[in-house]
Amino acid sequence: MDDNAGKAMPDIFISYAREDREIAELLARALEAEGWSVWWDRHIPAGKRFDEVISASLDKAKCVVALWSTAAIASQWVAEEAEEGKERGVFVPALIEAVEPPLGFRRIHAADLIGWTGDPGHAGLRQMIGDICTIISMPAPSADAATTESAAAPSHPSLSPTPSPRRRWRLPLIVGAGVLLLAAAVTAFLITPDRQLRVEEVANGAAGAHSDTAAPAVARIDGRWQGQVSYDWGLVQNETFSFRTVGRTLTGSAGFLGVARAMLNPRIEGDEVRFDVRWQETLGSSERDVVNHYIGALSGDRIDMVVTIEGGASPHPPIEFVISRIRD
Missing domain, CATH: 3.40.50.10140 (Toll/interleukin-1 receptor homology (TIR) domain)
Known part of the structure; x- marks a missing residue:
């Protein structure tokens, strides 16, 4: 060893x-x-x-x-x-x-x-x-560069300190604001009343659309869900699904045959959620890699699911079931 x-x-x-x-x-x-x-x-x-x-x-x-x-x-x-x-x-x-x-x-x-x-x-x-x-592959700070920079820095406060980023940006911001105000004044002078009304309507509509933007769908699925699945080989099993969100990233686990398994490539677009689960099927001394493909339609506290099993020893028809949100 x-x-x-x-x-x-x-x-x-x-x-x-x-x-x-x-x-x-x-x-x-x-x-x-x-x-x-x-x-x-x-x-x-x-x-x-x-x-x-x-x-x-x-x-x-x-x-x-x-x-x-x-x-x-x-x-x-x-x-x-x-x-x-x-x-x-x-x-x-x-x-x-x-x-x-x-x-x-x-x-x-x-x-x-x-x-x-x-x-x-x-x-x-x-x-x-x-x-x-x-x-x-993420770049790390160079130790040599850090040492060189530290050695080059004065050991006492500088009489002309480098302005902070906020201070350096203050003048361009003031100038930029002045330019915008001037452009707005010229536009208001040149535009006709009818056109001005139309511009205001469009602006108000855009503001309203922005304020009414719904939370990302990924946040609506966060939590634990459960439902009864009737598998085509005769087994009926209560399965639990857990979805977790970090920002716009979706992760989680899916219950299959009563065992929580990690979701592979979980994603949600609109009201449609998709993910895969990988497992191994053992028949005698042979093993097969099997992948379950899940597709669901999210509607409030209900998800209508369909799972397709790929790679097993025998073919399986798509299995439909419903899972509901668990209220703790």
């Missing part, structure tokens, strides 16, 4: 519970194959303190990946490491079991690695790699 505790600056730090070591190693190998250095092996060299080595590697990592599972949620180490990554803005979570992340992390979309066995083309893995690329 490679000892990676001594790496000067790992690209990625993987936080995981001891029980999930096997999948952590699998993920580390996959990320290393992408060209990144990964800190994951918690074997500490003799003479080194466990917490000091982990803290040093965590602080230096450009990206912190957390693997959420039942054991990870119960781990104080994983919670603290994930919190560190979140506070630094370099956090990328993944679900390796169908669990709900701890409080404070539930609004952060997690890549779906449930059932992943090492396939480099797995959709959840590719999503995670894309998220990591976004974080690691």
